[in-house]
Amino acid sequence: MTVVIENVKAREIFDSRGNPTIEADVILSDGTLGRAEVPSGASTGDREAVELRDGGTRLMGKGVLKAVANVNGKIKKALIGQDPCQQAEIDKIMIDLDGTPNKARLGANAILGVSMATARAAAASKHLPLYRYLGGVDLELPQPFFNVINGGVHADSGIAVQEFLITPIERTSFRDGMEKIANIYHTLKKVLAKEGYETAVGDEGGFAPKLSSTEEAIEMLYRAIKEAGYEPGSEIGIAIDPASSEFYSDETHKYSFEGKELDSDELLVYYQKLVAEYPALISIEDGFSEHDWDGFKKQTDVQGKQIQLIGDDIFVTNPKIFKEGIDKGVANSILIKLNQIGTVTETIDTMKMARANGYTTMISHRSGETGDTFIADFAVAMNAGQIKTGSMARSERVEKYNQFLRIEEELGGNVGLAHFPKR
Ligand SMILES: C=C(OP(=O)(O)O)C(=O)O
Numbered sequence: 001m002t003v004v005i006e007n008v009k010a011r012e013i014f015d016s017r018g019n020p021t022i023e024a025d026v027i028l029s030d031g032t033l034g035r036a037e038v039p040s041g042a043s044t045g046d047r048e049a050v051e052l053r054d055g056g057t058r059l060m061g062k063g064v065l066k067a068v069a070n071v072n073g074k075i076k077k078a079l080i081g082q083d084p085c086q087q088a089e090i091d092k093i094m095i096d097l098d099g100t101p102n103k104a105r106l107g108a109n110a111i112l113g114v115s116m117a118t119a120r121a122a123a124a125s126k127h128l129p130l131y132r133y134l135g136g137v138d139l140e141l142p143q144p145f146f147n148v149i150n151g152g153v154h155a156d157s158g159i160a161v162q163e164f165l166i167t168p169i170e171r172t173s174f175r176d177g178m179e180k181i182a183n184i185y186h187t188l189k190k191v192l193a194k195e196g197y198e199t200a201v202g203d204e205g206g207f208a209p210k211l212s213s214t215e216e217a218i219e220m221l222y223r224a225i226k227e228a229g230y231e232p233g234s235e236i237g238i239a240i241d242p243a244s245s246e247f248y249s250d251e252t253h254k255y256s257f258e259g260k261e262l263d264s265d266e267l268l269v270y271y272q273k274l275v276a277e278y279p280a281l282i283s284i285e286d287g288f289s290e291h292d293w294d295g296f297k298k299q300t301d302v303q304g305k306q307i308q309l310i311g312d313d314i315f316v317t318n319p320k321i322f323k324e325g326i327d328k329g330v331a332n333s334i335l336i337k338l339n340q341i342g343t344v345t346e347t348i349d350t351m352k353m354a355r356a357n358g359y360t361t362m363i364s365h366r367s368g369e370t371g372d373t374f375i376a377d378f379a380v381a382m383n384a385g386q387i388k389t390g391s392m393a394r395s396e397r398v399e400k401y402n403q404f405l406r407i408e409e410e411l412g413g414n415v416g417l418a419h420f421p422k423r
């Protein structure tokens with residue numbers, strides 16, 4: 001007998017910042033339950049799909065009861081009796097039901113919760129792990145990027161750059177890479193403390209010290225990497241996400257960066273200096289604002305052959321916007337966040353587009369997260385190549401990395417390791 005969707009149900013839960021978010025259940029006719037929790041960003045791109053919030057005074061207007069009602073009402077009615085294995089069809093039904101270009105009516109949070117829960121239910125019904133159900137047989141574990149110093153809107157450290165990430169370029173397994181990062185993470189804590197800095201952590205579990213500059217943050221990383229016994233560059237790479245839309249002015253077209261007002265050309269010169277000074281720096285995400293496509297394009301022309309340039313806010317995982325970027329030659333990599341676009345199917349479409357056009361992909365968590373480890377399975381299933389999901393000090397982040405350890409064990413070493421191209 002064909003298994004069909006028998007019930008769809010959502011509830012309001014809380015994320016890692018204490019904000020309400022949505023959890024969705026999809027229940028099948030064979031009794032299987034698929035459940036998913038939806039994350040939420042802080043440095044969001046303007047053109048992300050709409051996260052529906054209630055407004056009003058309850059929970060400072062951040063409640064998601066409208067999105068919950070949309071799942072328990074319209075979405076449930078449209079999906080009952082559907083085949084859960086037809087992910088593309090399920091997602092299309094919800095996209096059509098919403099009827100807006102940015103999921104503003106039903107809410108991308110409502111739609112994504114059900115989209116992910118459907119995949120989970122279908123996988124469980126077929127007695128397959130999620131990564132296997134979505135990905136088939138030819139699987140690869142991604143290169144992980146750990147955000148060990150938090151700035152921007154993710155911490156009150158006062159650092160303009162939002163994320164300083166380290167990645168184990170040299171590793172024999174996912175576990176081996178994670179052990180190296182754990183050693184560096186603990187060493188970094190000692191290095192910061194020795195310099196008299198705070199070692200409290202930011203939203204993504206990285207330290208949030210009040211450092212004076214980006215250079216000082218990178219110097220701390222170099223010290224921690226070396227003191228932990230590794231070589232910056234050949235063994236451990238460094239990446240940054242300035243999330244520069246946050247410090248760009250649409251009026252003056254300038255970037256307020258570390259006490260200076262820089263135009264695009266000056267910011268590019270700064271990035272060139274950084275890359276020249278620190279050979280371990282292999283990747284810059286959102287170096288330019290989502291409103292400064294010319295600046296991003298110029299950076300791609302100048303640095304695109306040398307390092308990875310990731311578009312996050314500028315592409316928002318949206319295949320239509322990303323296509324414009326590809327046509328204009330902007331960036332050489334794309335950050336992938338399921339809730340920026342709102343369905344599993346559209347996310348897969350964007351990733352396929354990236355692959356077809358020679359862009360690398362990095363799957364990403366959001367700064368407001370839950371315990372859901374969907375993106376770990378998804379990264380393996382999609383052979384994403386790279387993932388960033390925070391640091392070592394917050395369990396909603398570590399759980400995702402731990403899921404890779406489980407997958408690696410399940411596959412018994414019979415799995416490839418994605419490797420970042422060395423500079
Ligand atoms: C993960 C990020 O932050 P947020 O979730 O706040 O957008 C990011 O900018 O890459």
Ligand SMILES: [Mg+2]
Pocket residue numbers: 241243285286312313335
């Ligand atoms: Mg970003």
